[in-house]
Amino acid sequence: MKIVILNRDGTINALGSDEYVASPDDWVALPGALEAIARLNRAGWHVVVASNQPGLGRGMFDMATLNAIHAKMHRQLAAVGGRIDAVFYCPHAPDEACTCRKPAPGLLEQICERYGVDCEDIVVAGNCLVHLQAGAAIGAQLHLLCTGESEGISPDQPLPPGWPEGSRAHADLAAFADHLLQKAGAAPA
Secondary structure: OEEEEEOOEOOOEOOOHHHOOOOHHHOOEOOOHHHHHHHHHHOOEEEEEEEEOHHHHOOOOOHHHHHHHHHHHHHHHHHOOOOOOEEEEEOOOOOOOOOOOOOOOHHHHHHHHHHOOOHHHOEEEEOOHHHHHHHHHOOOEEEEEOOHHHOOOOOOOOOOOOOOOOOEEEOOHHHHHHHHHHHOOOOOO
16 A cells, blocks of 8 residues: 655645644645645555644644644545545644654554554655654655745755655655656656
8 A cells, every 4th residue: 555644734735824724714725735645646645644733732723623624625635636545633732741743653653553554665745854753763755845844945955954864855745746656657747
């Protein structure tokens, strides 16, 4: 089974006000991101989201709001022929002791367990250091997307110190999808 684990904010959608997406109105897809997911789906990739959602733990929004945000994301994806198979999230605030808040690998381990795949066989792609650190902790294949938190990083230059070794950089989700599709011998379209 081919699985890509994406982080949400800054990878699929723009960061909201104050770096949070706290309502469906705050959720705005990045240009080309939904179409990139649809292309991956057509090539046989299962796309799963792993996201820290400390706004729940801090009381900034409730589960009904988070569900409405994800419903909007799923509707817009369906409109372009794409899908996200599942959304895994950590609801804890940063000061809570948990094993699921990235950079801890708990969410990614849950995904591997749910889908019955070996951790080193999955692809982890996202725009933030903690997402790639979680992927590195389980031995996944790592891909940095130079959007959101990482928009100041050039995909054509070496990564700054501190990024997990072996991470490959791409301009955005569309460029990452092109890379995976070309690697598999499929036309990027």
